[in-house]
Amino acid sequence: MIVAEQKPLEDIIRMVRPYKKVLLLGCGTCTTVCNAGGETEVAFLHDALRMAEARAGDGRREYSEATLKRQCDPEFLEHLTERVEGVDAVVSLACGTGVQALAERFADLPVFPGVNTSFIGMAVEWGVWDERCAACGDCRLEDTGGICPITRCTKGILNGPCAGPKKGHCEVSPDMECAWILIYRRLERLGQLERMRRYYPPRNFRPISRPRRIVGKAGLEARGSHGDVTA
Amino acid sequence: MATSLLEEKLLSGEFVVTTEIGPPKGADVSGVIHHVDLLKDMVDAINVTDHQSSVMRYPSLGACLLIKERGGEPVLQITCRDRNRLALQAEVLFAYSRGIQNILCLTGDSVDVGDHKDAKPVFDLDSVQLLRMIRTMESGVDMAGNQLAGAPKCCIGASVHPEADFMEAQLVKFDKKVEAGAQFFQTQGVFDLAAFRRFMQYASQFDVKILAGFIVLSSAGMARYMNSSVPGITVPQELIDELAAVEKGKGLAKGVEIAARFIRTIREEGLCHGVHIMAVGNESVVPELLAAAELVGVHR
């Protein structure tokens, strides 16, 4: 799941300052799950913005709220066509993809990010999210006991721990466990320590030259009405 | 024929003494020159740290050139934190071309512990891969397999932490470094001889030279600071107490005394092949320490 965090209110206030009618747009998928941009957060942001204006006594803006199932798919954005009429700007609480999808679909509409898209991760408990995947495009979790050293080792090194850990925790933070110690322990449990002893050559960074694209379909000509979305 | 003077000494079977200097924060290298002149004839080689603790400084390579110019034997420390594989290979080529052949291959501290916390951590390679990279280059090709016009030839080393938090994993890494071609190891600061003996019991099976690292403590405060802030290091409480017991201003002398005591023991027991002295900022006490450790005249 993509994990994001709502931007500081000041930033959002600054972005919407020149506009009169602003749509606050939530996303019903990832940012709902990470409590950053679902319907409830949209409502909260709305309340906070109104309150900020009331306290500041500056010209009242007109806000509206909506939440889409997903902002990162063009079909869902079609449902917005009427809603954005007369709107001067949109604050999107979706991840960066959603913001860009909006910008692509509504060429004349300023679109602002309401959240900082942070990482791919999971909730370790309510209200606490941890990064788990760096989307490196070259997954090697089979060799590391299902624990990603690229994401969870601050240095992303491949051949074992550095000399830094103290009490099982990474040198950068006592809250963060040393990924390599975790990997060792897990491989040991699995009886697969030989995977740890193996030499891993330098990473192949080619898969992350940006921007990336995945083509999952075969290069066939589409005929019916369900044509090629990207064409 | 040995690649470098250090390699020669390592192969000789004699007790090897190395030390390190940290380059300045700025372009004024007079301090480095002073220390080089002071130490170059008292030790077998001088390491130069590479932005130690991720604090930006004068480059290791630059200081190594100074050592070379002034007739000393430099050990170039290279970390993977700041350079991708192109820059790392270029660095080795340059060093070799200027007669710097001893290279200590390190992963490097995290940028989070340094003074440029917003920097992009590179870590394109890790220390094992770096060792292999040099061995590959020595065979006449670069990492991409392209022919090199003139291959380097180096004496390469690595570090190991005999008091690491979780030795099992640390030893796996040690093995990999040995396999990758490390000829010598300069260890992290040793504070616990029992732990070091355990480590040597393991390490002695390999045909590599181990130089026990010693950090010269200057006060109880410094020891405590290292425990809280320096990755991997844990100074035992007895030593902190010992330092705390002396009167103000005498801490460094006590630190020298402690280090000398350790070094003497190591030598007496014939535990390893040499020592590596890290005076962290107090390089001028090294001669004093060498004397106290009865190491004067041991070198060369």
Added chain:
Amino acid sequence: MNTVAVRARRTPLSEHTIMPPCQVACPLHMDIREYVDLAAQGRLMEAMQVIRSGNPFPSICAYICAHPCEEACRRGQVDKPVAIRALKRFALEFGGDRMIEVEAETTRSERVAVVGSGPAGLACAYYLRKLGYPVTVFEAHSEVGGMLRVGIPRYRLPREVLDVEITRLTKMGVEIRTGTRVVSLDLVFDLGYRAVFLTVGAHQSLRMGIEGEDGAGVVDGATLLRELNLGLTPALGERVAVVGGGNVAMDAARSAVRLGVPQVSVLYRRTRAEMPADPREVEQALEEGIEFQYLVAPVRVRTREGRPEVTCVRMELGEPDQSGRRRPVPIAGSEFTERYDTLVTAIGQAPQVPDDFHVRIGRGSTIQVDPVTLSTNRAGVFAGGDAVTGPSTVVEALAAGRTAAGRIDDYLNHRYPLAPSDSEEEWMGDLRPETVATIRTTGRLEPPVLSREERTAGFAPVELAYDCQTATNEARRCLRCGLGAAIVAPDRCASCLTCVRVCPYHVPYADAEGAIHIPFDQCQACGICVGECPAGVIALRKAGELGQVDEELDHVLGSATRVTSKPMIVGFCCQYGVYGTGTLAGLWRGLKAGVWIVPVRCVTKVETGHLLRAFEMGAEGVFVAGCGEQCARENTGHWMRQRVAKVKRVLAQLGLQPERLEAFMWGENTHDPTEVLDEFAARVGGFYLDSVLLQEVKR
């Protein structure tokens, strides 16, 4: 799917509440959960109205109802059931039930006769009057009330209580003819009545079937109580034995004590565990010095010197019988003999229906009826109460009376009598052990009772009413079964698991397909997930709960006049505890600020948006006050603090002091509401003054 949800902040639930077990178990299906909740908030007038709307004579039930609701109450699975009956009494007494008048207008011409003035008859008369029928009640005794008058002793049901209800009834226009025994129904019809409701009760005491039963000094319990209740003072002597283990036996024994009998024994053929009498009655009887002999049964009575000499046999428990209780079996050769002054038999009663009624009689001499319509084999003749069921309870009799009124109405209107649909009775299953383990136990608080001495000195009412504090605390124990959270728009649920993680009772779960479920029968309706759901798709099943805080807040903000010299402070106060406006009405006086209270039903209902709105509308300070450690639910304070912290962050970002917002939780950061509120008001006042000064300076 509608992918655009336009400020549908929360969709209300259309089919919402699920009938809780207490209501299902109550023969009158009273809305117990609702009035208990109102009582917990100190809203006693409203509670009283809810009670009155479901029960024709609630003050009577408040004293002596057999409370099947409490047996079904799921609080009992956690610790002990909610003291529903006593709470009802509290609500009625403090809600002003005595002042209530019920009116009825005659809109029908068909006259209906009710035979018997017990609870069944009176209830039927009540509802028939409300339907507009002229009603006459015929009562054989000189006094009205059936067993309420001639059976149940005064110390359990004060006669004034009964009289108030009967007066109310006669004021509605019900004609009651006492001292009139009906002997023939033909006669009744001849008098012009178009329908008859037979509620003659079960007054014929059962016989033990042993030798000497009719001898001198042997009397049956129902007769003894009747005589006593009709003003006679039976002479019982010094030693009295009561045979039986039911409520009649208890009443007879305890009445004997009150008549001054020094030694009263109860002889029961099984053990205490099998006794049908209310355990609390048994307890009180023991306190009053009554001796209980278990596993003994009389086999023979001889009269000696005008006094009964009773031979008993000892019993042991054998196989269970049809009732599930273990059958007592006599132990051979264990007979023993005791002499008493009076032997009271109380082993049950049966109805006695005159043959001339020509209604079909079934098992146990009861009148046979169609269970749906309560009609007998005679057209226009209906029957209910003990006469149909055998000895039962007042609330069953009331329910029968109410049903009969409806059925008689059907009959007189030639409507097809449809059986009531069962669909409304969605039975709530038991709480799972895992749920039980997470529910905070809060001991049941019993109402106070007279001391033993005060009790045995006469027939004064044993039980007293709760005081407000105890009643509120007891009422808060209700688990609000069936009002739990529901996912109202599953298509918008992102399966984010927030509800799963925040629920203190581990009720919500994700199934293998990833869909989230909140089992209604386990949910404790605490409301935490409702506020935390990031998709805003959870609502409580209680109609009116949604938007309650918004409404109250609008109301407060609408009426809050801004006095510039006093900063406005808005306080969201839990209604269930010490901060409830009822309890703390006096607290806000003397505060320097203008404090406006938004009453909320638990602080979990206060969401971040509410706090922000208060500030938006000009509040200088906002606080939330909850009952903290007194709360019957888990973590309510914790989640309130989470929300408060979130809003504080916003305040800080806007340059407002976060200290303008505070959460006060009873016991957690305060035991003295006045003190903390004074302090808070002073602090906010300071900020306010600063900002006013700052503006002056800017000018």
